[in-house]
Amino acid sequence: MTAKPIRLTFIVILLAFLVTMPLWASRYAVNVGLLVCLYVTLASMWNLLAGYSGMVSLGQQMFIGLGGYTLAVSSMYFGVPVYLSVLFGGFISVFLAVLISVSVFRMKGVYFAIGTWVIAEALGICFSNWGYVKYGMGMFIQPAYKLSMSGVYYAGLILCVSSVALVFLLLRSNLGLALMAIRDDDQASETLGVNIFRCKFICFLLSAFITGLAAGVLYLNAIFIQPFEAFGISWTVNLLFIVIIGGIGTVEGPILGAIIFVLLQQFLSEYVGYNLIIFGGITIGVIFFAPRGLVGTLQMKTGWELFPVRRQ
Amino acid sequence: MPEILKVNNLSKSFGKVRAVHDLSFKVDQGEILGIIGPNGAGKTTLFNLISGEIKPDAGEVIFNGKDVAITQTFKKCRMGIARTYQIPRPFLNMTILENLLVGSIYGAGKSYKESKKQCVRILEKTGLSAKSGALVGTLPLLDRKRLELAKALATNPVLLLVDEVAGGLTEGEVEEFLRIIHGVRKEGVTVLWVEHIVMAMTKGPDRLLVMNFGRRLFVGRPDEAFNSPDVQKIYLGDED
Numbered sequence A: 001m002t003a004k005p006i007r008l009t010f011i012v013i014l015l016a017f018l019v020t021m022p023l024w025a026s027r028y029a030v031n032v033g034l035l036v037c038l039y040v041t042l043a044s045m046w047n048l049l050a051g052y053s054g055m056v057s058l059g060q061q062m063f064i065g066l067g068g069y070t071l072a073v074s075s076m077y078f079g080v081p082v083y084l085s086v087l088f089g090g091f092i093s094v095f096l097a098v099l100i101s102v103s104v105f106r107m108k109g110v111y112f113a114i115g116t117w118v119i120a121e122a123l124g125i126c127f128s129n130w131g132y133v134k135y136g137m138g139m140f141i142q143p144a145y146k147l148s149m150s151g152v153y154y155a156g157l158i159l160c161v162s163s164v165a166l167v168f169l170l171l172r173s174n175l176g177l178a179l180m181a182i183r184d185d186d187q188a189s190e191t192l193g194v195n196i197f198r199c200k201f202i203c204f205l206l207s208a209f210i211t212g213l214a215a216g217v218l219y220l221n222a223i224f225i226q227p228f229e230a231f232g233i234s235w236t237v238n239l240l241f242i243v244i245i246g247g248i249g250t251v252e253g254p255i256l257g258a259i260i261f262v263l264l265q266q267f268l269s270e271y272v273g274y275n276l277i278i279f280g281g282i283t284i285g286v287i288f289f290a291p292r293g294l295v296g297t298l299q300m301k302t303g304w305e306l307f308p309v310r311r312q
Numbered sequence B: 001m002p003e004i005l006k007v008n009n010l011s012k013s014f015g016k017v018r019a020v021h022d023l024s025f026k027v028d029q030g031e032i033l034g035i036i037g038p039n040g041a042g043k044t045t046l047f048n049l050i051s052g053e054i055k056p057d058a059g060e061v062i063f064n065g066k067d068v069a070i071t072q073t074f075k076k077c078r079m080g081i082a083r084t085y086q087i088p089r090p091f092l093n094m095t096i097l098e099n100l101l102v103g104s105i106y107g108a109g110k111s112y113k114e115s116k117k118q119c120v121r122i123l124e125k126t127g128l129s130a131k132s133g134a135l136v137g138t139l140p141l142l143d144r145k146r147l148e149l150a151k152a153l154a155t156n157p158v159l160l161l162v163d164e165v166a167g168g169l170t171e172g173e174v175e176e177f178l179r180i181i182h183g184v185r186k187e188g189v190t191v192l193w194v195e196h197i198v199m200a201m202t203k204g205p206d207r208l209l210v211m212n213f214g215r216r217l218f219v220g221r222p223d224e225a226f227n228s229p230d231v232q233k234i235y236l237g238d239e240d
């Protein structure tokens, strides 16, 4: 265990660095910072499901697409202020999560993964056949032009910090205790009074809400949205990469994973065809040499934790 | 003494195996009912049916006057039915204290603070105090058996189902569990206790239920049970 003052100092320095970034960094660097923030958010939410609640979702893109499209429709068609539209995206995602929970919660393991994926694909097909959102051509998100880069960046930063804080606090709460127990032995946890459905449901909704919000901010930056890209599996594949590299079931893992991912993506953007091969190669390497991910393996060897969640 | 549990014509089959077959019995509040029977007699299946992990094909499980045969497991736990597993099922990546907190917070519905106090008391009672911060993965069998009982106690049970907690232990260790279970009963908890060890079953329970092929073979005082020709017959040639 790392001593508390050291951990706090580290967190404060990191936060100070991130908060002041728009003041001293280049526009390009701020944009990279924004991407890191958003991927930390998305990956933390996928990790909350897969790493802590035993729900390996392959359908997070359904909330990403929905968050993006809600932003586009409500800001373009209804003139709703963009940040309010982003918020709507979160709520619509929760709404969808509630709707599908009845069916996907009956599925376990691989079935849950495939079930969520199929729903996301179906949504993509619906949107590409829907005239209201301009079919497969996609929509512009024009009002986003008027936003300042640092405004969008701070929105991303707030999401990033709150999602990490949320996961951390949630794990320290009684719900976190139940999640750990469910992960170790779900049946035994049930005989001790844990309502598994309720625990998973809460996590699923939280994850949907924040993923929807993050998607909104992501599309503020993208300016253009198309169904097959917005509802595409590659979103979740990226999150999988991030979380596996960083360390599944750790709070810090998605942070490190997202930094590596975004930097690699920038670095490899010139070699379009190769980046998937390289990401795949790195993932296999990490699984082979550090099966718990970089952070997970480090924690096992050194006991170092930035966000300790154990009860004394 | 009022009845706390009444099992009526309970049946459960797995394919052609009638694990529990038209079984009926009653338990009074504050009683220790021992359950014995050869391997495969259906004792664990009976516990699974009472705790809710398996739903019966037919019959009733009346707990506190209500039929809870198809009530969900976590709800039954909150009503006061707790169990231990024959093969301990601790939460391996959690500390001993955390293991107990789960039952105390969710099963007994206490606040975190109260739970912690209660768990410390239970750890003392079960002889685990010194190891409360240890990860379960590192514990020897005896401590895992203690933990199994401690976890169940943390839920504040009204009815405690104990499945072979003393199996594989030395005589002194068995005596320790006898003391703990008698202590628990003194607090008003009703106990159903499955065990193969004869010493535990003669000293522990007030009455014995003997099962064979999922059926009730005998119910009565332990000495009567062990002297009954029917019971002796099924144990002849059987290991213990």
Ligand SMILES: Nc1ncnc2c1ncn2[C@@H]1O[C@H](COP(=O)(O)OP(=O)(O)OP(=O)(O)O)[C@@H](O)[C@H]1O
Pocket (backbone or CB within 6 Å): B014, B017, B018, B019, B037, B038, B039, B040, B041, B042, B043, B044, B045, B046, B086
């Ligand atoms: N989940 C299951 N699926 C199929 N068969 C089962 C299942 N659980 C129990 N059985 C069968 O039901 C019968 C009763 O098993 P049970 O575990 O209840 O016996 P037991 O009295 O607890 O035995 P032991 O003393 O060995 O613990 C056995 O024949 C067993 O093989």
Ligand SMILES: [Mg+2]
Pocket (backbone or CB within 6 Å): B043, B044, B045, B086, B163
């Ligand atoms: Mg058994």
